[in-house]
Structure formats: C-alpha cells, structure tokens
Amino acid sequence: xxxxxxxxxxxxxxxxxxxxxxxxxxxxxxxxxxxxxxxxxxxxxxxxxxxxxxxxxxxxxxxxxxxxxxxxxxxxxxxxxxxxxxxxxxxxxxxxxxxxxxxxxxxxxxxxxxxxxxxxxxxxxxxxxxxxxxxxxxxxxxxxxxxxxxxxxxxxxxxxxxxxxxxxxxxxxxxxxxxxxxxxxxxxxxxxxxxxxxxxxxxxxxxxxxxxxxxxxxxxxxxxxxxxxxxxxxxxxxxxxxxxxxxxxxxxxxxxxxxxxxxxxxxxxxxxxxxxxxxxxxxxxxxxxxxxxxxxxxxxxxxxxxxxxxxxxxxxxxxxxxxxxxxxxx
Numbered sequence: 001x002x003x004x005x006x007x008x009x010x011x012x013x014x015x016x017x018x019x020x021x022x023x024x025x026x027x028x029x030x031x032x033x034x035x036x037x038x039x040x041x042x043x044x045x046x047x048x049x050x051x052x053x054x055x056x057x058x059x060x061x062x063x064x065x066x067x068x069x070x071x072x073x074x075x076x077x078x079x080x081x082x083x084x085x086x087x088x089x090x091x092x093x094x095x096x097x098x099x100x101x102x103x104x105x106x107x108x109x110x111x112x113x114x115x116x117x118x119x120x121x122x123x124x125x126x127x128x129x130x131x132x133x134x135x136x137x138x139x140x141x142x143x144x145x146x147x148x149x150x151x152x153x154x155x156x157x158x159x160x161x162x163x164x165x166x167x168x169x170x171x172x173x174x175x176x177x178x179x180x181x182x183x184x185x186x187x188x189x190x191x192x193x194x195x196x197x198x199x200x201x202x203x204x205x206x207x208x209x210x211x212x213x214x215x216x217x218x219x220x221x222x223x224x225x226x227x228x229x230x231x232x233x234x235x236x237x238x239x240x241x242x243x244x245x246x247x248x249x250x251x252x253x254x255x256x257x258x259x260x261x262x263x264x265x266x267x268x269x270x271x272x273x274x275x276x277x278x279x280x281x282x283x284x285x286x287x288x289x290x291x292x293x294x295x296x297x298x299x300x301x302x303x304x305x306x307x308x309x310x311x312x313x314x315x316x317x318x319x320x321x322x323x324x325x326x327x328x329x330x
Contacts, residue, residue: 015181
C-alpha cells in the first residue's frame with residue numbers, strides 16, 4: 001500500500017502513469033530521449049512523484065549499487081541531480097516563487113563535468129512557480145543543454161509558461177487518476193470525493209474531511225440569495241475565505257463539479273440528492289453556466305487571479321452567466 005504521508009522525493013510507488021513511464025524508458029533505451037520534458041497536468045495527481053520515479057530509474061536502478069544511489073537521491077545529495085523548488089524563507093515558510101539565484105545554481109551545475117558518468121538530471125517543481133527573470137535565464141540552458149542532461153519540469157498550467165520555453169520542450173501529458181488506479185494502490189477514497197477533485201489524489205486527500213453536503217447547501221443558499229437580489233450571504237462567505245489557506249485551491253474544483261452535476265440534474269440525466277430541485281431553474285441556465293465557467297476557469301489558469309476574487313466571480317456567474325459573453329473569456 002502506498003504511504004500517502006511521504007513527499008514526492010521519498011515516495012517509492014507511483015499511482016498510474018505506466019504508459020508515460022514506458023514511453024520515456026523506451027526513448028532513453030533508443031538514445032532518442034529529448035533533453036527537456038514538461039510533465040503537464042493538474043495539481044495533486046503525482047507529477048513530481050513520477051519525476052523522482054524516473055530519476056531513480058536513470059540514476060539508481062541502472063547503477064552498480066542501486067541502494068546507495070537511491071539513498072543519495074532521498075537525502076538530496078546525489079551529485080548528478082539538482083532540484084529547483086521554492087526556497088524556504090527565514091520564517092520557515094516557502095517563498096512565493098522560484099528566483100533567478102536558484103537558476104544560477106543550475107547554470108553552474110550544467111557547466112560542471114558529471115561527478116558520476118551518466119545522466120545529469122534537473123527536476124523543477126514547478127516551472128509555473130518560476131518568475132520571469134528566472135525563466136529567461138533557464139531558457140539559455142534549454143537552447144543548448146549539455147550531453148546526457150535531462151530536465152523534468154512539473155507543469156500545472158501550460159498557459160502560464162513563456163512560449164519560448166514551451167517550444168523547446170517535449171510535453172508528457174499526465175491525466176487525472178481514476179478509481180481503478182487508487183484501488184490497485186490500496187487507497188480508499190470516496191468515489192464522489194475523487195470526482196469532485198477531478199482525479200487529483202492530492203486534492204482528494206485534502207477533501208476527505210470536507211462536509212460536501214454542507215458545502216453544497218451553502219452554495220445553494222448563496223445562489224438563492226443572489227437570485228432574490230441580495231449579496232449578503234455571498235459577502236459573508238467571501239469575508240471568511242483566507243487566501244493563504246492551501247485548501248482554497250480546491251474550491252474552484254468543487255464549484256465546477258457542482259455545476260456539472262447541476263447540468264445533469266437539470267437535463268434529467270441523473271439525480272443528485274445534494275442538489276435540491278429549487279436550484280435547478282432550467283436546463284438552458286445551467287448549460288450556459290457550465291459553458292461560461294469552463295472558459296472562466298481556463299482563463300484563470302493563465303492569469304493567476306486572486307483566489308478569493310476568482311471564487312466570488314464564479315458564484316456571481318453561476319447566478320447570472322449572461323453578465324459576460326463566453327467569447328469574451330477566450
């Protein structure tokens with residue numbers, strides 16, 4: 001059974017992604033492995049865990065002493081591996097972004113001769129969190145990487161990347177997990193919670209303690225209040241949100257799940273006891289809500305708005321999607 005308390009670096013089991021792993025393995029065997037890869041997919045599905053899994057395959061499994069090299073990787077001291085992630089500040093909290101000083105270490109790492117013959121690997125977790133100066137500095141190395149030099153870059157949102165970086169990388173698409181993936185790994189997650197998390201194990205684990213019934217009831221109360229022309233309940237709800245709370249990232253996913261369910265219920269395709277009949281005004285309303293919110297959240301992935309404002313805007317659109325034309329959100 002997988003130990004879900006471990007960090008990606010120390011996680012020895014990967015859930016799913018056999019096809020993606022076999023693809024990279026085959027390319028490496030045939031000496032056709034591209035030097036820069038974007039591991040693209042939503043947060044929490046195991047992209048960083050997958051990256052370290054492939055790191056161990058290249059640096060440890062094929063070595064004369066796999067256990068020793070695995071220990072070095074786990075300790076962060078393998079001479080052929082460099083990891084870029086948000087640094088920890090003096091208060092013990094992660095910085096908001098990966099900065100250019102960290103990329104300068106990468107430049108030095110790339111210029112050095114390998115301490116151990118074979119691959120040298122850079123794991124970036126995540127490329128989305130790299131500021132523009134750092135990204136521009138990285139670009140210079142991507143243009144002319146050294147021999148047997150590999151980038152594995154976790155990417156949560158392709159739209160946030162510089163086009164010049166995207167054009168120099170191959171993309172490995174990582175799809176959301178399905179219930180069968182979790183069953184094989186011995187993890188028990190309520191199928192509805194996994195559906196709400198849109199296949200993200202990380203978000204599903206964060207949502208396990210969620211009172212989904214209570215959340216749905218609160219959304220519907222806000223919508224009913226808005227429909228009557230009052231913003232009192234919306235204002236009260238928004239005032240309680242804390243943008244520093246990591247769980248705030250899960251709320252847009254819950255809203256999108258709620259809308260998908262409302263569309264199915266309004267169109268008579270299914271029945272969900274969490275969505276009350278009075279919420280389902282008519283199918284056309286919810287069809288338009290879904291269309292508008294899909295583009296709204298897609299745009300948000302590229303622009304990274306304030307999370308509280310994002311949620312507030314989504315709830316207003318759920319009440320009156322006609323206040324903005326979907327084409328304006330392209």
